[in-house]
Amino acid sequence: MRKLFLGVLFCSLLAPVVAPADEVVVYSSRKEHLIKPLFDRYTRETGVKITWLTDKAGPLIQRLKAEGRRTPADLLLTVDAGNLWAAAEQGVLRAIDSPVLERDVPAHLRDPEGRWFGLSKRARTIVYSTERVRPSEITTYEDLAAPKWKGRLCLRTSKKVYNQSLVASLIAHHGEAEAERIVRGWVANLAAPPFSNDTKTMQAILAGRCDLAIVNTYYFGRLQKKNPDIALALAWPNQQGNGVHVNVSGGGVTAHAKHPEAAQRLLEWLASEAAQHDFAAINLEYPVNPRVEAADAVRAWGAFKEDSLDVAEYGRLQAAAIRLMDRAGYR
Numbered sequence: 052m053r054k055l056f057l058g059v060l061f062c063s064l065l066a067p068v069v070a071p072a073d074e075v076v077v078y079s080s081r082k083e084h085l086i087k088p089l090f091d092r093y094t095r096e097t098g099v100k101i102t103w104l105t106d107k108a109g110p111l112i113q114r115l116k117a118e119g120r121r122t123p124a125d126l127l128l129t130v131d132a133g134n135l136w137a138a139a140e141q142g143v144l145r146a147i148d149s150p151v152l153e154r155d156v157p158a159h160l161r162d163p164e165g166r167w168f169g170l171s172k173r174a175r176t177i178v179y180s181t182e183r184v185r186p187s188e189i190t191t192y193e194d195l196a197a198p199k200w201k202g203r204l205c206l207r208t209s210k211k212v213y214n215q216s217l218v219a220s221l222i223a224h225h226g227e228a229e230a231e232r233i234v235r236g237w238v239a240n241l242a243a244p245p246f247s248n249d250t251k252t253m254q255a256i257l258a259g260r261c262d263l264a265i266v267n268t269y270y271f272g273r274l275q276k277k278n279p280d281i282a283l284a285l286a287w288p289n290q291q292g293n294g295v296h297v298n299v300s301g302g303g304v305t306a307h308a309k310h311p312e313a314a315q316r317l318l319e320w321l322a323s324e325a326a327q328h329d330f331a332a333i334n335l336e337y338p339v340n341p342r343v344e345a346a347d348a349v350r351a352w353g354a355f356k357e358d359s360l361d362v363a364e365y366g367r368l369q370a371a372a373i374r375l376m377d378r379a380g381y382r
């Protein structure tokens with residue numbers, strides 16, 4: 052009896068009867084509290100184990116480069132098409148062929164070569180003081196360069212990729228010379244030096260330092276959640292023209308993934324109808340999957356026309372945008 056038991060044990064050590072469950076290793080610049088609930092659910096539903104590490108986008112891309120073939124990472128998740136584009140340019144992502152992702156993620160929100168895919172959308176739009184600005188006064192991003200806003204505009208630093216992508220979109224729509232004229236106008240209208248983040252920028256409006264600013268919708272949503280009566284509101288500019296500037300968070304399978312199929316299945320699930328509502332809602336963002344609705348709190352901000360510019364342009368024009376902002380004195 053004892054011999055038999057040992058024999059079974061020995062055999063099971065040598066040749067496991069059950070194949071090891073799939074696993075996926077994720078490097079994420081999307082914060083842990085935004086991804087963990089989704090990953091936990093995926094593991095519950097599929098048995099696939101997910102391990103992850105979070106850091107800022109730049110260090111994660113550098114880490115993937117330094118680790119090369121030895122990387123344990125199968126999937127990179129990050130925010131802003133500018134970062135996703137940079138990751139692809141630096142060779143840390145692989146092209147995948149996924150009819151599922153091509154169906155669930157609109158073409159302008161993913162890499163034309165299949166190396167990255169948007170998973171949530173955020174609008175970078177105008178926020179204003181409901182005490183000092185009438186919504187009808189707000190028309191376009193370009194109009195924020197007009198003299199009527201002198202000493203009334205606050206902006207976040209040009210070092211942030213979100214603003215680099217926004218200025219890249221101005222270049223795509225207007226060409227460099229006109230985009231530079233617009234950015235110079237913004238700088239001339241600044242009420243204060245640029246702020247380090249979107250929340251501080253909005254707090255400057257609340258403190259009466261300025262009357263309007265450009266921010267990502269979910270940062271406004273966080274303030275509104277804490278204070279439903281906040282004296283700020285979102286405006287949707289460029290509705291007669293190109294539409295509101297939108298960007299994505301997203302991901303791609305790494306070039307040296309050890310579990311590329313499992314990583315692709317996780318990416319496909321994150322873009323699916325099953326996961327999209329929660330993936331977007333947890334950060335007050337919009338789903339990329341057109342068959343999925345945003346959370347009620349997000350839809351309450353109102354419907355708007357979105358800019359349908361290919362978000363890959365934000366990456367292609369990023370270096371030009373950085374140089375332009377530097378020339379225009381946007382710090």
Ligand code: FE
Pocket residue numbers: 130267
């Ligand atoms: Fe952000």
